[in-house]
Amino acid sequence: MAETPESSERSEQAGKTVARRPGGRAARTKRADEGAPPQVEPARPAEPPAVAAQGRLAVRKTYKLYVGGAFPRSESGRSYPVTDPQGGLLANAALASRKDARDAVVAARRAFGGWSGRTAYNRGQVLYRVAEMLEGRLGQFADEVAAADAVPRERAEALVAAAIDRWVWYAGWTDKIASVAGGANPVAGPYFNLSTPEPTGVVAVFAPPEAPLLGLVSVLAPVIATGNTAVVVASERAPLPAVTLAEVLATSDLPGGVVNLLTGRLAELAPPLAAHADVNALDLTGAGALAAELEEAAAGTLKRVLRPAEGRTDWTAEPGTERLTAFLETKTVWHPIGV
Amino acid sequence: MADDIFTYAPAPESRSVVRLRSSYGLFIDGAFADPAEGRSLKTVNPADEEVLAEVAVAGEADVDRAVAAARRAYETVWGPMPGAERAKYLFRIARILQERSRELAVLESLDNGKPIKETRDVDLPLVAAHFFYYAGWADKLGHAGLGADPRPLGVAAQVIPWNFPLLMLAWKIAPALATGNTVVLKPAETTPLSALVFAEICQEAELPPGVVNIVTGAGETGRALVAHGGVDKVAFTGSTEVGKEIARTVAGTRKRVTLELGGKGxxxxxxxxxxxxxxxxxxxxxxxxxxxxxxxxxxxxxxxxxxxxxxxxxxxxxxxxxxxxxxxxxxxxxxxxxxxxxxxxxxxxxxxxxxxxxxxxxxxxxxxxxxxxxxxxxxxxxxxxxxxxxxxxxxxxxxxxxxxxxxxxxxxxxxxxxxxxxxxxxxxxxxxxxxxxxxxxxxxxNTFNKFDPTSPFGGYKESGYGREGGRHGLEGYIRG
The missing domain is CATH 3.40.309.10 (Aldehyde Dehydrogenase; Chain A, domain 2)
Structure with missing residues (x-):
C-alpha cells in the first residue's frame, strides 16, 4: 500500500471539522457513520508539545497499521482520534476496515508455514530479540503508557518493565512447551507412539482494552511463541503502545505477517474475523460484550475459542501455560516396532 | 476363482448369552424409570431388520431430572469422594466389563451390525482398558501437569454416536468419572442397548446413584441435554454439522466443550x-x-x-x-x-x-x-x-x-x-x-486404525477440538 503525503490525506478529509494544534496536528471529530455519537467539541490537545530547548519543533509519528511486515494506512483512508482519559488528543490512529482485517488474515496465513516451520530454538531467539528491542524503547513505551492511562511515569515504567519480562518469559517457552504438553504414550502393543503439540494456525486476538501494553504482550506473546501467526485488534481506546510494539516487532527479525496489528473499532473488526474461514482460533480476552456473539460466529468453522476470563485479570501476575496450550493441537503419530 | 476348495462353514456366535428385555426405561439416579411423556422408539438389528427392543425417549422433563440427579450426586457424593475411592469404583466397572464382555460383544453386534470379530477383539477389550486406564488417574490428577489442585467441572452432558456405541461411552464416561464429574449420557437412537446394559453394570458395581445417568432418545433429547442450564461440560462425538450446532448453543455460556467430529482421512x-x-x-x-x-x-x-x-x-x-x-x-x-x-x-x-x-x-x-x-x-x-x-x-x-x-x-x-x-x-x-x-x-x-486408551485422539480444524484418551483426555474435564 502506497504512502500518501500528509497533504493529500488532509485533502481527502475535506468537509470534516478539523482542529489544528501547534505542530500542524489535527484532531477531527468522530464521524457520525462510525457508530459513535458525533463529538461536538474537538478533542483538546493534551500536553503542549515538547519543543526542545533549542527551539526545535518535534517530528511526530504517524500511527499506522502493521500488516504483512509493512506499515500501511487503512485502505479506507480513515483514522480516528486517540485521547487520554481526560479527552486530550494524543494522536490519530488508523481506523482499520473489514478489508484491512481480511488482508491481515491473508498475511498471517502466508506467514504461518514459515514461522511454524522454524525450529523452536529459533523462535525463542527471535522472541528474545524482541525483548531486547523493547528494552531499548522502554522510555518511549513508558511515555505512551503514562499518557494512555494517565498514570504516573513511575507506574508506567513498572508496567512496561513487566511487559518486557513477560515477553522474555514466553520467549523461553518456545522450546519447552512440547516437552510439557506432549510425550510418549505407552500403548499396549508393539508401536512407537508420540504426541506433540503443534500450532493451531491463524489466531485472531482481541487485546484487552484496559492494559494497552502489558495486556497486549500477555495475550500476543504466547500465541506466536508456539508458532501460530496472529491478527491482533489493539485496544480501541489506547492503541498507540500497540503500534509502537509493531515497530519493535518489525525490527526484531520476526518475519513479516507473523503479527498483524489493526487499530480501530472492535465492533467493526471483530465480527468479520470471528466468521473468517481462514482464521483457526479466537482469543476473546478483550472482546467485552461482543464475546458471546463472536463465539457463535466462530462455530461456523469450529474455531478454537479462548473465552474472556471471569472477573478482572491481574496482568502483573505470572501466567500459567493456559494461553500457550489454548492455541495448540495435539498430533499423535504411531509407527509399528519390528525388525 | 480356483480356490473354492476352501469354503467357509458358518461359525455363528451364540445369541443366548444376551438377555434382551422387551423394553428399557431411562437410567436416572441409579434406577430405571419410565419417561414422563411415555414415548419410545424401537431399535432394530440392521442385519435383518428385526426389532430388538423398545427404548424410552427422554423429553425435557426427563433430561431435567437426570441433570438434577447428576448435580446432587456431584455435590454430595462423587465430588467430595477421595480420588482413590473413585478409582476403585472404576476398577470395579472395568472388571465387570471384562466379565460380561462376550455378552456385550454379541449385544453390540446385534444392535449395531458390526462383525463379532470386531466387537469381541477390538471394541470390548478397548472399553475395559479405557476404564482401567482412567481408574488409575483418579487419585493422581495432581501429577497430570494440569495444575497443582485440579478440580472437576461438575455435571457433564455427553452425546455419543452409533458407530462404536460402548467404546464411545467408555471414552466419555471413564475420564469424566475419574476426574470427579458426574454424567448424563445420551447414546445414539439406533444403538442404545449396550449403554443400558452399562447402566446395569453401574448398579452391579454399586456406583452411587446419580453419578451415571443414561437418557435414551434421538436428536431432540440430545439438544435438550446440551442446552440444559445445569450442565457444566458438553462432550460430543458425531457429525461436524451437529458439532457446529452444539458450538453455537454453548457460545456465551461457561460450559466447556470437546467435540470429536467428522473426517476425510x-x-x-x-x-x-x-x-x-x-x-x-x-x-x-x-x-x-x-x-x-x-x-x-x-x-x-x-x-x-x-x-x-x-x-x-x-x-x-x-x-x-x-x-x-x-x-x-x-x-x-x-x-x-x-x-x-x-x-x-x-x-x-x-x-x-x-x-x-x-x-x-x-x-x-x-x-x-x-x-x-x-x-x-x-x-x-x-x-x-x-x-x-x-x-x-x-x-x-x-x-x-x-x-x-x-x-x-x-x-x-x-x-x-x-x-x-x-x-x-x-x-x-x-x-x-x-x-x-x-x-x-x-x-x-505403516499402520492404520489403531487405538489405545493411553493415546490421545482428536482432530484439527473442522474435525473438532479437545482430545480423548491419554493424559490429554483429562484436560477436558478439569479446572486447573
Whole structure:
C-alpha cells in the first residue's frame, strides 16, 4: 500500500471539522457513520508539545497499521482520534476496515508455514530479540503508557518493565512447551507412539482494552511463541503502545505477517474475523460484550475459542501455560516396532 | 476363482448369552424409570431388520431430572469422594466389563451390525482398558501437569454416536468419572442397548446413584441435554454439522466443550512402501467397521508410479473379504447401521458416478434382508469430486494419485477436516517429513486404525477440538 503525503490525506478529509494544534496536528471529530455519537467539541490537545530547548519543533509519528511486515494506512483512508482519559488528543490512529482485517488474515496465513516451520530454538531467539528491542524503547513505551492511562511515569515504567519480562518469559517457552504438553504414550502393543503439540494456525486476538501494553504482550506473546501467526485488534481506546510494539516487532527479525496489528473499532473488526474461514482460533480476552456473539460466529468453522476470563485479570501476575496450550493441537503419530 | 476348495462353514456366535428385555426405561439416579411423556422408539438389528427392543425417549422433563440427579450426586457424593475411592469404583466397572464382555460383544453386534470379530477383539477389550486406564488417574490428577489442585467441572452432558456405541461411552464416561464429574449420557437412537446394559453394570458395581445417568432418545433429547442450564461440560462425538450446532448453543455460556467430529482421512502410499502391508492398511483403513469410522482412511493417495499395482492388489484383497451375518466369526464386513445411513452412502456414491469417477464393487452377495452396502472403490477421483470432499461414513474408498511428496501433502491437507491420516513408506525420514506436514490429529504410519486408551485422539480444524484418551483426555474435564 502506497504512502500518501500528509497533504493529500488532509485533502481527502475535506468537509470534516478539523482542529489544528501547534505542530500542524489535527484532531477531527468522530464521524457520525462510525457508530459513535458525533463529538461536538474537538478533542483538546493534551500536553503542549515538547519543543526542545533549542527551539526545535518535534517530528511526530504517524500511527499506522502493521500488516504483512509493512506499515500501511487503512485502505479506507480513515483514522480516528486517540485521547487520554481526560479527552486530550494524543494522536490519530488508523481506523482499520473489514478489508484491512481480511488482508491481515491473508498475511498471517502466508506467514504461518514459515514461522511454524522454524525450529523452536529459533523462535525463542527471535522472541528474545524482541525483548531486547523493547528494552531499548522502554522510555518511549513508558511515555505512551503514562499518557494512555494517565498514570504516573513511575507506574508506567513498572508496567512496561513487566511487559518486557513477560515477553522474555514466553520467549523461553518456545522450546519447552512440547516437552510439557506432549510425550510418549505407552500403548499396549508393539508401536512407537508420540504426541506433540503443534500450532493451531491463524489466531485472531482481541487485546484487552484496559492494559494497552502489558495486556497486549500477555495475550500476543504466547500465541506466536508456539508458532501460530496472529491478527491482533489493539485496544480501541489506547492503541498507540500497540503500534509502537509493531515497530519493535518489525525490527526484531520476526518475519513479516507473523503479527498483524489493526487499530480501530472492535465492533467493526471483530465480527468479520470471528466468521473468517481462514482464521483457526479466537482469543476473546478483550472482546467485552461482543464475546458471546463472536463465539457463535466462530462455530461456523469450529474455531478454537479462548473465552474472556471471569472477573478482572491481574496482568502483573505470572501466567500459567493456559494461553500457550489454548492455541495448540495435539498430533499423535504411531509407527509399528519390528525388525 | 480356483480356490473354492476352501469354503467357509458358518461359525455363528451364540445369541443366548444376551438377555434382551422387551423394553428399557431411562437410567436416572441409579434406577430405571419410565419417561414422563411415555414415548419410545424401537431399535432394530440392521442385519435383518428385526426389532430388538423398545427404548424410552427422554423429553425435557426427563433430561431435567437426570441433570438434577447428576448435580446432587456431584455435590454430595462423587465430588467430595477421595480420588482413590473413585478409582476403585472404576476398577470395579472395568472388571465387570471384562466379565460380561462376550455378552456385550454379541449385544453390540446385534444392535449395531458390526462383525463379532470386531466387537469381541477390538471394541470390548478397548472399553475395559479405557476404564482401567482412567481408574488409575483418579487419585493422581495432581501429577497430570494440569495444575497443582485440579478440580472437576461438575455435571457433564455427553452425546455419543452409533458407530462404536460402548467404546464411545467408555471414552466419555471413564475420564469424566475419574476426574470427579458426574454424567448424563445420551447414546445414539439406533444403538442404545449396550449403554443400558452399562447402566446395569453401574448398579452391579454399586456406583452411587446419580453419578451415571443414561437418557435414551434421538436428536431432540440430545439438544435438550446440551442446552440444559445445569450442565457444566458438553462432550460430543458425531457429525461436524451437529458439532457446529452444539458450538453455537454453548457460545456465551461457561460450559466447556470437546467435540470429536467428522473426517476425510488421507492414506498416503509412497512408491517405496511395502505394498502388501500397505494394501492391508488400506483395507483396514476404509473397511474396518463398514467404514463407519470418523478417522477412516477414506481417501487413498497413491503415488502414480505404483498406482496400478496397488489397485490391482487392493481389488484382489477386497474380493476376499467376507460380508454377511455380523454374528458369524468369519465375517469381515457387517451391516450398515441404519436405513438412513444406507441411503446416505447410496446417494453419495451415486454422485460419484454422476461426477465421472469409476466405480468398482467387490463381487459379493448381499443378504436379502437388512441394510447392506458392498465394499466399493472409486478411481479417477479428483479433489473437486464430492466423494473426495464429503464424509461418506461407509465402505467407499476414493482413490487419487500424486507424483511428489509435496503434492501428496497438499492434497491430503486440502479438506476442512483434520482427524486422521496414514503414511506408507519404508523411509523413516520421509515418514516423519510427511507426518510433520499433515494437519491431522492422528497419523498412522505403516499402520492404520489403531487405538489405545493411553493415546490421545482428536482432530484439527473442522474435525473438532479437545482430545480423548491419554493424559490429554483429562484436560477436558478439569479446572486447573
Amino acid at each position: 488421507a492414506n498416503i502410499v509412497y512408491d517405496d512402501a511395502a505394498l502388501d502391508q500397505a494394501v492391508e492398511g488400506i483395507v483396514t483403513g476404509i473397511f474396518f467397521n463398514q467404514g463407519h469410522v470418523c478417522c477412516a482412511g477414506s481417501r487413498l493417495l497413491v503415488q502414480e508410479s505404483v498406482a496400478e499395482d496397488v489397485l490391482e492388489r487392493l481389488k484382489r484383497r477386497i474380493s476376499t473379504l467376507r460380508m454377511g451375518d455380523p454374528l458369524d466369526k468369519n465375517t469381515d464386513i457387517g451391516a450398515i447401521n441404519s436405513a438412513a445411513q444406507l441411503d446416505k452412502i447410496r446417494e453419495l456414491s451415486g454422485i460419484g458416478d454422476d461426477e465421472g469417477a469409476q466405480r468398482w464393487t467387490a463381487p459379493c452377495e448381499l443378504p436379502s434382508r437388512g441394510y447392506w452396502f458392498p465394499p466399493t472403490v472409486f478411481t479417477g477421483v479428483t479433489q473437486a469430486h464430492r466423494i473426495a470432499r464429503e464424509e461418506i461414513f461407509g465402505p467407499v474408498l476414493s482413490v487419487l494419485t500424486f507424483r511428489t511428496p509435496a503434492e501428496a501433502v497438499e492434497k491430503a491437507n486440502n479438506t476442512p477436516f483434520g482427524l486422521s491420516a496414514g503414511v506408507w513408506t519404508e523411509k523413516g525420514s520421509r515418514m516423519l517429513w510427511t507426518a510433520n506436514r499433515l494437519r491431522a490429529g492422528v497419523i498412522w504410519s
